[in-house]
Amino acid sequence: MRTIHSVLLAGAVLVGFTGPVYAQVDLSGEWAARQHEDAPERGGGPEVGEYQGLPINDAARFRADAWSASLWTVPEHQCIPHPADYGPNFSGVRIWKDVDPVTQEIVAYHTNIAWMNPVRTIWMDGRPHPGPNALHTWEGFSTGRWEGDMLTVETTHLKAGYLRRNGLPRSEKAVLREHFFRTGDVLTWISIVTDPVYLTEPYIKSRNFVLDPGYQVTLYPCSIDVEVPRPGGEIPHYLPGSNPFLSDFAMKHNLPLEAVRGGASTMYPEYVERVKASAPADRGVR
Amino acid sequence: MIAGPGGNTTVQVGRDGVLVVDPQTTAVSQPILAEIGKLSPAPIRYVINTTLDADHVGGNQAVAGSGQTLAGGNTRAATVYSSGGAPIYAHENVLKRLSGEGGVASGWPTDTYFVDQKDLFINGEPVQLIHAQAAHTDGDTMVVFRRTDVVSAGDVFTPDRYPVIDLQRGGSINGLIAGLNQLLRITVPEFNQQGGTLVVPGHGRLSDEADVADYRDMVTIVRDRIQDLVKRKMTLEQVKAARPTFDYDGIYGAQKGAEFIEQVYRSLAR
Structure with missing residues (x-):
């Protein structure tokens, strides 16, 4: 009996010491973006009516069809920073941390990207998210937790934003989940957007960065200037059925119109076969 | 900002006392007073109504009645303890409608203005009452707190x-x-369309300029769509069937969208 107890005790001790072993990870530093993934979308930007590969619903499509690029000339729109879910598409990023010197616990991570210099805070101290009447911001309210070597972040309280820079909307009811993991000097940043208003499935994208200690985030003091005179209160947009540019992208790339109109089915590999069986676009979207 | 079932109340506290914008409904007067009491032990000196709906003016009598008007010297006893309560400011159209047919018996504004803007100074900052003409109603006021950079809209x-x-x-x-x-x-905005002036809406969450712009865009776009349909001689039912709020209904509610369409249609038809 004593032998059995000894074996059980030894087993318990071993189990106690055989949990997962994690490397120490720090995300702090200056990171240069690697834009090999989705380069046209991230560089020059999407074209009008280019919705393929996104799990959008009819409401999102309807709203994007009404969007006019001239909206960016309206004063209140000129200096908008990219929201937290769109920011990783661009430029490098600086990540730094606040450490409690007494406990050595990380209180928060912060990120800062070049475009409009939005500073984002990811709270690591276990604080709850604020109530529904709190201010919503471009970067939202983020809390993080380590899952092994991976930092998982939940973000709420985002302002209404966009899935693409061609008017595809993302509502303020969206929730952003992110996973950050570091492999040597490479940082992988995965974003998952869930939006009950404009998406039928989560929208997932990954972005890669390389450690670049020489990278400097430049100051971006945006100046609001009225350069397009227009009647007071006018907001540029297209009335339903009147946007003449919606089929240009499909025609330019010899794609079926249905494919570029987006929707969850256009995200998956089997959709390639459906595209092959479809006729390319030859007329406008009405 | 105190958010309640009747909307939002803005409270300014300071050396002169307490200023309250929109005390919400009668039913929540006591909870509102309790929340104000947590912010300051000083008396309520002013109540301001941004509009005339019961969810903005219902608590006037209780909240203003619990306060004290500013007065001193030998008139203090008469003003503070006889007439009692804090003055209630609003645009004069609020008083006209509340005291007219279909109005209410009590809780009327005691001090009104009819010009574009009325200025007050309390708790060390200018407070401006700005009339928004023919908006939600014809008696809407936006209250601007210039030093703290807050607007009650x-x-x-x-x-x-x-x-x-x-x-x-x-x-x-x-x-x-x-x-x-x-x-x-x-x-x-403070920097690159972030932060800056805070806006307390009549209903809904605390906001800033970017939120107001997003909302302004929506209202303008829906107005333009309905205006186009009206120009094409469509009836109200046809306009509703065209669903000009379709892309926003997931945010603001489809049922209310139908009501909004009808209000816009009838407003444009006038």
Whole structure:
């Protein structure tokens, strides 16, 4: 009996010491973006009516069809920073941390990207998210937790934003989940957007960065200037059925119109076969 | 900002006492007073109504009645302890409608203005009452706290729902859009469209300029769509069937979207 107890005790001790072993990870530093993934979308930007590969619903499509690029000339729109879910598409990023010197616990991570210099805070101290009447911001309210070597972040309280820079909307009811993991000097940043208003499935994208200690985030003091005179209160947009540019992208790339109109089915590999069986676009979207 | 079932109350506290914008409904007067008491032990000196709906003025009597008007010297006893209570400010159209047919028996504004703007100074800062003409109603006031950089927008701005245009009480779609643009001229973002002036809406969450702009865009775009359908001689039912709020209904609610469409249609038809 004593032998059995000894074996059980030894087993318990071993189990106690055989949990997962994690490397120490720090995300702090200056990171240069690697834009090999989705380069046209991230560089020059999407074209009008280019919705393929996104799990959008009819409401999102309807709203994007009404969007006019001239909206960016309206004063209140000129200096908008990219929201937290769109920011990783661009430029490098600086990540730094606040450490409690007494406990050595990380209180928060912060990120800062070049475009409009939005500073984002990811709270690591276990604080709850604020109530529904709190201010919503471009970067939202983020809390993080380590899952092994991976930092998982939940973000709420985002302002209404966009899935693409061609008017595809993302509502303020969206929730952003992110996973950050570091492999040597490479940082992988995965974003998952869930939006009950404009998406039928989560929208997932990954972005890669390389450690670049020489990278400097430049100051971006945006100046609001009225350069397009227009009647007071006018907001540029297209009335339903009147946007003449919606089929240009499909025609330019010899794609079926249905494919570029987006929707969850256009995200998956089997959709390639459906595209092959479809006729390319030859007329406008009405 | 105190958020309640009747909307939002703005409270300014300081050396002179307490200023309350929109004390919400009668039913929540005591909880509102309790919350104000947590912010300051000083007496309530002013109550301001941004509009005339019961969810903005219902608590006037209880909240103003619990306060004290500013007075001193040998008149203090008469003003503070006889007439009692804090003055209630509003645009004069609020008083006209509350005291007229279909109005209420008590809780009327005691001090009104009829010009574009009325200025007060309390708790070390200028407080401006700015009339938004023919917006939600014809008696809407936006209250600007210039030093703390806060605006109480009333029902000109309600980011959790479509606007309500009270056509029977002087509201109009074009006046509402003008009111939203008026609000945008007051607000100033701090840096690259982030932060800056805080806006307390009549209903919904605390906001800033970017939120007002997003809402203004929506209201303007829906107005333009309905205006186009009206020009094409469509009936109200045809306009509703065209679903001009379709892309926004997931945010503000489809049922309220139908009501908003009807209000805009009837406003444009006038």
